[in-house]
Amino acid sequence: xxxxxxxxxxxxxxxxxxxxxxxxxxxxxxxxxxxxxxxxxxxxxxxxxxxxxxxxxxxxxxxxxxxxxxxxxxxxxxxxxxxxxxxxxxxxxxxxxxxxxxxxxxxxxxxxxxxxxxxxxxxxxxxxxxxxxxxxxxxxxxxxx
Amino acid sequence: xxxxxxxxxxxxxxxxxxxxxxxxxxxxxxxxxxxxxxxxxxxxxxxxxxxxxxxxxxxxxxxxxxxxxxxxxxxxxxxxxxxxxxxxxxxxxxxxxxxxxxxxxxxxxxxxxxxxxxxxxxxxxxxxxxxxxxxxxxxxxxxxxxxxxxxxxxxxxxxxxxxxxxxxxxxxxxxxxxxxxxxxxxxxxxxxxxxxxxxxxxxxxxxxxxxxxxxxxxxxxxxxxxxxxxxxxxxxxxxxxxxxxxxxxxxxxxxxxxxxxxxxxxxxxxxxxxxxxxxxxxxxxxxxxxxxxxxxxxxxxxxxxxxxxxxxxxxxxxxxxxxxxxxxxxxxxxxxxxxxxxxxxxxxxxxxxxxxxxxxxxxxxxxxxxxxxxxxxxxxxxxxxxxxxxxxxxxxxxxxxxxxxxxxxxxxxxxxxxxxxxxxxxxxxxxxxxxxxxxxxxxxxxxxxxxxxxxxxxxxxxxxxxxxxxxxxxxxxxxxxxxxxxxxxxxxxxxxxxxxxxxxxxxxxxxxxxxxxxxxxxxxxxxxxxxxxxxxxxxxxxxxxxxxxxxxxxxxxxxxxxxxxxxxxxxxxxxxxxxxxxxxxxxxxxxxxxxxxxxxxxxxxxxxxxxxxxxxxxxxxxxxxxxxxxxxxxxxxxxxxxxxxxxxxxxxxxxxxxxxxxxxxxxxxxxxxxxxxxxxxxxxxxxxxxxxxxxxxxxxxxxxxxxxxxxxxxxxxxxxxxxxxxxxxxxxxxxxxxxxxxxxxxxxxxxxxxxxxxxxxxxxxx
Numbered sequence: 010x011x012x013x014x015x016x017x018x019x020x021x022x023x024x025x026x027x028x029x030x031x032x033x034x035x036x037x038x039x040x041x042x043x044x045x046x047x048x049x050x051x052x053x054x055x056x057x058x059x060x061x062x063x064x065x066x067x068x069x070x071x072x073x074x075x076x077x078x079x080x081x082x083x084x085x086x087x088x089x090x091x092x093x094x095x096x097x098x099x100x101x102x103x104x105x106x107x108x109x110x111x112x113x114x115x116x117x118x119x120x121x122x123x124x125x126x127x128x129x130x131x132x133x134x135x136x137x138x139x140x141x142x143x144x145x146x147x148x149x150x151x152x153x154x
Numbered sequence: 155x156x157x158x159x160x161x162x163x164x165x166x167x168x169x170x171x172x173x174x175x176x177x178x179x180x181x182x183x184x185x186x187x188x189x190x191x192x193x194x195x196x197x198x199x200x201x202x203x204x205x206x207x208x209x210x211x212x213x214x215x216x217x218x219x220x221x222x223x224x225x226x227x228x229x230x231x232x233x234x235x236x237x238x239x240x241x242x243x244x245x246x247x248x249x250x251x252x253x254x255x256x257x258x259x260x261x262x263x264x265x266x267x268x269x270x271x272x273x274x275x276x277x278x279x280x281x282x283x284x285x286x287x288x289x290x291x292x293x294x295x296x297x298x299x300x301x302x303x304x305x306x307x308x309x310x311x312x313x314x315x316x317x318x319x320x321x322x323x324x325x326x327x328x329x330x331x332x333x334x335x336x337x338x339x340x341x342x343x344x345x346x347x348x349x350x351x352x353x354x355x356x357x358x359x360x361x362x363x364x365x366x367x368x369x370x371x372x373x374x375x376x377x378x379x380x381x382x383x384x385x386x387x388x389x390x391x392x393x394x395x396x397x398x399x400x401x402x403x404x405x406x407x408x409x410x411x412x413x414x415x416x417x418x419x420x421x422x423x424x425x426x427x428x429x430x431x432x433x434x435x436x437x438x439x440x441x442x443x444x445x446x447x448x449x450x451x452x453x454x455x456x457x458x459x460x461x462x463x464x465x466x467x468x469x470x471x472x473x474x475x476x477x478x479x480x481x482x483x484x485x486x487x488x489x490x491x492x493x494x495x496x497x498x499x500x501x502x503x504x505x506x507x508x509x510x511x512x513x514x515x516x517x518x519x520x521x522x523x524x525x526x527x528x529x530x531x532x533x534x535x536x537x538x539x540x541x542x543x544x545x546x547x548x549x550x551x552x553x554x555x556x557x558x559x560x561x562x563x564x565x566x567x568x569x570x571x572x573x574x575x576x577x578x579x580x581x582x583x584x585x586x587x588x589x590x591x592x593x594x595x596x597x598x599x600x601x602x603x604x605x606x607x608x609x610x611x612x613x614x615x616x617x618x619x620x621x622x623x624x625x626x627x628x629x630x631x632x633x634x635x636x637x638x639x640x641x642x643x644x645x646x647x648x649x650x651x652x653x654x655x656x657x658x659x660x661x662x663x664x665x666x667x668x669x670x671x672x673x674x675x676x677x678x679x680x681x682x683x684x685x686x687x688x689x690x691x692x693x694x695x696x697x698x699x700x701x702x703x704x705x706x707x708x709x710x711x712x713x714x715x716x717x718x719x720x721x722x723x724x725x726x727x728x729x730x731x732x733x734x735x736x737x738x739x740x741x742x743x744x745x746x747x748x749x750x751x752x753x754x755x756x757x758x759x760x761x762x763x764x765x766x767x768x769x770x771x772x773x774x775x776x777x778x779x780x781x782x783x784x785x786x787x788x789x790x791x792x793x794x795x796x797x798x799x800x801x802x803x804x805x806x807x808x809x810x811x812x813x814x815x816x817x818x819x820x821x822x823x824x825x826x827x828x829x830x831x832x833x834x835x836x837x838x839x840x841x842x843x844x845x846x847x848x849x850x851x852x853x854x855x856x857x858x859x860x861x862x863x864x865x866x867x868x869x870x871x872x873x874x875x876x877x878x879x880x881x882x883x884x885x886x887x888x889x890x891x892x893x894x895x896x897x898x899x900x901x902x903x904x905x906x907x908x909x910x911x912x913x914x915x916x917x918x919x920x
Contacts, residue, residue, distance in 0.1 A: 044221035050288035070259055072794055076578070076750045081210065083577035083811070110754050111727050114855055
């Protein structure tokens with residue numbers, strides 16, 4: 010009998026826990042569920058242009074297009090990641106790391122995106138001769154599953 | 155030897171000496187003419203541009219703002235005339251004939267676009283054929299220059315670009331025999347003399363060549379010797395150069411008026427300045443007005459003396475016709491037109507001198523001052539004319555209002571504003587004083603003023619970075635606080651309301667800006683550690699490690715404060731504030747980019763917590779009055795600042811897209827008797843409300859959990875607690891203890907759960 014009560018209590022308790030966060034009258038603004046918005050045409054166009062520029066070695070132009078896009082959607086983690094990729098090609102390794110970290114800060118639950126950011130960070134560290142740091146970054150990439 | 159012979163010998167010697175001297179002088183003049191004329195390049199100012207407006211579907215901007223920007227850029231309203239440079243309003247939209255422009259990343263041809271609007275946002279952008287355009291970039295507004303000596307400004311033109319009727323009107327009125335004389339014109343001089351004797355007033359007998367020489371090489375004094383030098387040089391110039399070269403130099407050199415402190419030189423700039431069009435497009439009447447101004451740009455200023463300028467123009471037209479350069483019909487048609495000058499207000503060397511100064515300082519790190527003033531560099535900046543205009547207007551209006559209410563007499567209150575893009579660190583607006591046009595003391599850059607409570611977020615951020623010791627609800631003692639240090643008087647900060655509030659939650663101590671609690675917390679953490687946080691936030695100035703520094707006994711400029719708050723606004727990613735994006739040469743070759751750079755100065759978790767606490771300042775603390783301008787959903791995070799005797803009123807705050815810093819006070823440091831909340835907050839609120847801000851909604855990092863808290867006790871709440879609030883905590887740092895308000899059932903259940911757990915553990919031997 011006591012066992013039954015206890016099991017019942019666990020169930021009720023579980024329900025109670027689930028119900029718990031009833032919002033008060035004065036809540037914080039709800040955090041945005043994900044920062045990655047649907048890409049608008051302007052962003053898509055700039056991103057395409059940036060990729061084409063980067064592919065043909067016009068890295069400054071690629072970066073400029075990505076910055077234009079970021080002025081429109083500063084919370085778009087894909088743009089930050091693309092910029093990190095350009096910075097890596099430019100040999101700006103410190104900027105690669107921090108820009109990829111910025112991408113991570115807007116990535117929300119997108120683990121694929123995060124893993125790619127960590128791989129970029131690993132490449133930047135490797136290029137700077139920080140082998141241990143690179144390994145740690147690759148491990149972080151593997152954890153994004 | 156006879157006396158006669160001796161005389162002739164002396165005479166010949168004298169003659170020879172004079173001839174030698176003259177020859178020597180001419181040789182010297184020739185050297186000067188050739189070296190200076192040949193080596194001469196017109197000094198061209200660096201031209202500074204605002205950010206280009208980029209139009210795309212979804213951009214939050216009202217149609218009126220786009221219209222303002224087009225008018226500011228000199229686009230003509232209403233008529234589809236000419237290839238570009240006009241707009242037509244149609245229904246809710248605008249059709250724009252965008253001018254061609256050479257951007258940093260290449261030339262963009264003229265194009266026609268249609269922009270549709272709905273509810274103060276762009277609904278669609280289409281090309282002339284009705285196809286959707288993802289993005290359309292308008293040419294950026296010129297916002298001034300960095301000028302050569304005497305603030306000379308000019309836009310170089312080639313002779314071939316100048317309309318024939320302009321050259322003809324010039325020759326007919328200034329130097330009829332230009333094409334036949336050798337630099338000076340005896341007939342012209344005679345004519346001038348006759349005219350003078352007859353009492354028809356003074357007429358210059360100077361040829362165009364003489365005028366050019368005078369402007370190029372000589373000072374404006376009027377002596378006989380100078381006149382001779384001028385004559386000699388004019389002849390030499392004619393000897394060395396063709397009429398066309400001389401004419402082209404003249405057309406680029408001639409002084410044609412004054413725009414405040416900026417000197418308008420050359421017909422290229424004059425055409426743009428007076429008529430808003432390139433010189434090629436000048437009509438006969440417009441050309442005649444410019445030619446008429448050669449005699450006296452101030453005397454015949456079409457803005458200040460329109461009637462006199464019109465009469466002068468008509469005189470020029472008649473002379474042009476009389477010399478056979480215009481037909482009777484052309485003359486009559488030109489005479490019948492009005493002055494037709496641009497209504498554009500004068501801007502001087504810049505309409506926004508405070509921002510320009512920031513640009514100039516940033517440029518000086520990479521360029522020689524001489525190059526900036528002569529090479530015609532094109533500088534593309536981050537200035538947003540809409541934000542800048544709004545900031546200037548709000549500051550001017552509010553300060554006038556405060557002055558009236560306070561009646562503290564002259565000189566009135568002063569202020570400064572800095573607005574940046576909170577994510578990229580681009581400076582969108584900078585106002586250096588209430589008269590934004592005045593190129594004087596730039597308070598946004600150079601007024602270092604005590605910042606008061608603006609430094610407090612650094613104390614609380616230092617604390618929140620240590621979640622095992624401090625959370626948003628950790629009790630802090632606000633009782634009387636005395637700081638004793640050897641060799642310094644005791645420091646005992648008082649609260650703004652003169653009271654002490656006992657134990658308060660950390661978030662409340664910041665929200666209410668309690669001094670005693672903040673000082674206690676700051677000294678508990680260690681002054682050096684807090685100052686290290688300040689430094690990481692981006693303050694480069696060395697701060698003295700005194701306890702009083704914690705409460706803002708430290709002087710910073712509004713721009714420095716902006717740098718510090720930018721790091722908070724962008725979630726711990728410090729981005730150096732930038733005013734420049736790109737620099738190109740005169741003909742558009744890219745020279746330098748100033749790329750977006752970020753550096754992670756703090757992990758995301760404490761930043762999320764401090765921003766939540768600063769949102770609390772607006773929701774329930776010292777910045778509550780902001781609700782008069784922005785709805786609670788905006789989620790603004792901010793901090794007020796007030797210094798001793800209310801000498802300085804500060805407000806620093808950010809939305810989802812912009813950061814703004816406002817300072818208000820007296821230059822002479824009088825007590826303003828205005829708090830940050832009473833003076834700086836309304837300026838900030840009114841400004842941001844005009845800019846349709848994006849709500850602030852930071853993304854919750856993984857290491858943060860949201861917990862329901864009873865605001866009274868700071869303990870864990872549940873559904874039964876009325877008025878419970880959600881607060882963020884670093885994972886595992888939230889209070890475990892339940893608030894008294896939480897349901898009795900909850901407590902019972904917890905006890906039962908605890909028992910069940912131990913029972914299960916026993917059962918499974920765990």
